[in-house]
Amino acid sequence: MIEVEGVKIDTRHWIGGERVASTRSFPDISPIDERHLGDLDAAGAAEVDQAVTAARAAFPAWAALGPTGRGAILRRVADGIDERREDLARVETRDNGSLLRSHRRGVMPRVAMNFRFFADYAEKLAHPGMEVRGHRERITYDPAGVTAIITPWNAPLMLATWRIGPALAAGNTVVLKPPEWAPLTASLLADIAHEAGLPAGVLNVVQGTGAEAGAPLTRHPGINRLSFTGSVPTAGVIAAAAAPNVVPLSFELGGKSPLLIFADADLDLAVDLAVEQFDNAGQVCLGAFRLLVQEPIAEEFTARVVERARALVQGDPRDERTDVSALISRPHFERVRGFVDRALADGARALLGGGPNTSLNGLYYSPTILADARPGSEILTEEVFGPVLTVQTFADEDEGVRMANETRFGLAATLVTGSAEKAERVSEKLSAGTVWVNCFFVRDLGAPFGGNGKSGIGREGGTYSFDFYCDVKNTVFSPAGWRES
Known part of the structure; x- marks a missing residue:
C-alpha cells in the first residue's frame, strides 16, 4: 500500500x-x-x-x-x-x-x-x-x-x-x-x-x-x-x-496529423486550434502537430501562433495556472529532445523553444515551433509525441491536400476554412479516421473512432x-x- x-x-x-x-x-x-x-x-x-x-x-x-x-x-x-x-x-x-x-x-x-x-x-x-x-x-x-x-x-x-x-x-x-x-x-x-x-x-x-x-x-x-x-x-x-x-x-x-489552414480561414480560430495542440505537453495521439498554412496568410498566422505559444505557462500540473506540464519519463524526454536536435542539425529553424526548459529543469521540454524543415525529414514524418509543432506552407488546395496526406499515419486531420464548399471537398480527400472542420477533439461516443494506414x-x-x-x-x-x- x-x-x-x-x-x-x-x-x-x-x-x-x-x-x-x-x-x-x-x-x-x-x-x-x-x-x-x-x-x-x-x-x-x-x-x-x-x-x-x-x-x-x-x-x-x-x-x-x-x-x-x-x-x-x-x-x-x-x-x-x-x-x-x-x-x-x-x-x-x-x-x-x-x-x-x-x-x-x-x-x-x-x-x-x-x-x-x-x-x-x-x-x-x-x-x-x-x-x-x-x-x-x-x-x-x-x-x-x-x-x-x-x-x-x-x-x-x-x-x-x-x-x-x-x-x-x-x-x-x-x-x-x-x-x-x-x-x-x-x-x-x-x-x-x-x-x-x-x-x-x-x-x-x-x-x-x-x-x-x-x-x-x-x-x-x-x-x-x-x-x-x-x-x-x-x-x-x-x-x-x-x-x-x-x-x-x-x-x-500513432499519428502525425495535419492542421490545414486555408487563406479564407478565421485566423483567430486557426490560432486557437494550433495552440491547443500543446495540450498534455503534446503527448496526444490525435494532435495536429503539422501546421500547413496557405501562403497568403502564413506570415501573420505564424507570428500570432508563436506569440500565443510563448505566453503559455509551463510548470507543475497541479497549479491551475499551468498550461503545459512535463513529459512522462526521462527516456521519453530524451527521445523528444533527440527529434528536435536532429531536426535543427538538419536545417530546421526554431521559431520558439527548441530545447529543455532550463528554468524548470527536470522533464519539462519547452513548447517548440519549427520552420524550414527539409521535406520528407524525420521531424515531418515521425511521431514525436511531445510539445513540438512544425510549420509548412502551401500554394493551393491541391498542394495542401497532398502535403496533408504525405504520411504513413492517418488517425486524424483538422482543417480550417471559411468556405463550406471547400470544407466538403477537402474533407473527402483527406486520409484520416477522423476529420475535424473548424473544431478539434469533438466526437460523440457513438461515432466510429480509429485510424487509417499505420x-x-x-x-x-x-x-x-x-x-x-x-x-x-x-x-x-x-x-x-x-x-x-
Whole structure:
C-alpha cells in the first residue's frame, strides 16, 4: 500500500476479486519532479494466467446477466467514479503529469461516461434483421469471451475505460494491463468496481512491464479479443504474438496529423486550434502537430501562433495556472529532445523553444515551433509525441491536400476554412479516421473512432465497438417445417 496525494493505493494486482501479490516489483516515478512514488507488484506469466483463468470462470454468469443486468452494475461503477473523481484526478496528475484542471473538468467525467454510455447503448442495441426468399434472418450480438486490454500512459484511465466500458457491456470479462509509467488509477478503478458490485473475475488488473506482463497476455490462448493503444512497433509485436490464436485485434496507434489552414480561414480560430495542440505537453495521439498554412496568410498566422505559444505557462500540473506540464519519463524526454536536435542539425529553424526548459529543469521540454524543415525529414514524418509543432506552407488546395496526406499515419486531420464548399471537398480527400472542420477533439461516443494506414486497425465507438467485442451471429429461420404446439 502506498499513499499518493493523500490517497491510499493498493500496489498489488486485482485478480478474481482479490488482491494478489508478486515476488517482483517495479518503480513508479512521477514526471512532475521525478520523485519515486512507490513500488508496484510486477506480473509475469503466472499472474497473467491466473487473471485469464479468473476471467474465463466469471464469463458465463456475467454474459447470462444480459444487457440490463450488466448495465445496472456498470452504472453503479460510473457513480463510484463520480464519487471519487477528485481522488482519481489528483492521483493521475501525480502519476502521469497531465493537468489537474483537465482531469477535474474533462477527463474523469469522461471516465464515468464511458461506463454509462455503453451500458445504455447495449440495452438499445438491435439489428432490424433481414429477409431472403421468405426466410427470416435474426442478427444478434453475443458476448465473445475474455478481452485483453493494454493501455498507454498519456490518458491511462480514460483510454482504459473507453475499452473496458463496451467490453463489459457486451458481456465480456476483462484482463487489463495498465501502463507501467502510470499504473495507479487502474488499481483505484478495481476498488471502485468491486465496491459497485462487479462480480469477482469480471475485471482483472495485472501490472507490470510489456515484456514481462504484456507479452504473456497477448499470446495467451484464453484470450478472445485484444485491444491495444500504443506505438506501431509494439503493435507489430502484439499482432505476431496473437496470430497463432487467431485473436481479433483492435489497434489505436500513432499519428502525425495535419492542421490545414486555408487563406479564407478565421485566423483567430486557426490560432486557437494550433495552440491547443500543446495540450498534455503534446503527448496526444490525435494532435495536429503539422501546421500547413496557405501562403497568403502564413506570415501573420505564424507570428500570432508563436506569440500565443510563448505566453503559455509551463510548470507543475497541479497549479491551475499551468498550461503545459512535463513529459512522462526521462527516456521519453530524451527521445523528444533527440527529434528536435536532429531536426535543427538538419536545417530546421526554431521559431520558439527548441530545447529543455532550463528554468524548470527536470522533464519539462519547452513548447517548440519549427520552420524550414527539409521535406520528407524525420521531424515531418515521425511521431514525436511531445510539445513540438512544425510549420509548412502551401500554394493551393491541391498542394495542401497532398502535403496533408504525405504520411504513413492517418488517425486524424483538422482543417480550417471559411468556405463550406471547400470544407466538403477537402474533407473527402483527406486520409484520416477522423476529420475535424473548424473544431478539434469533438466526437460523440457513438461515432466510429480509429485510424487509417499505420494509425491502427478497426474502429470503436457505438455499434462499431459491439461489432468488435461481440460475436455477431445470424440465425436464419425457414418458413417451412413448423409443427403446431
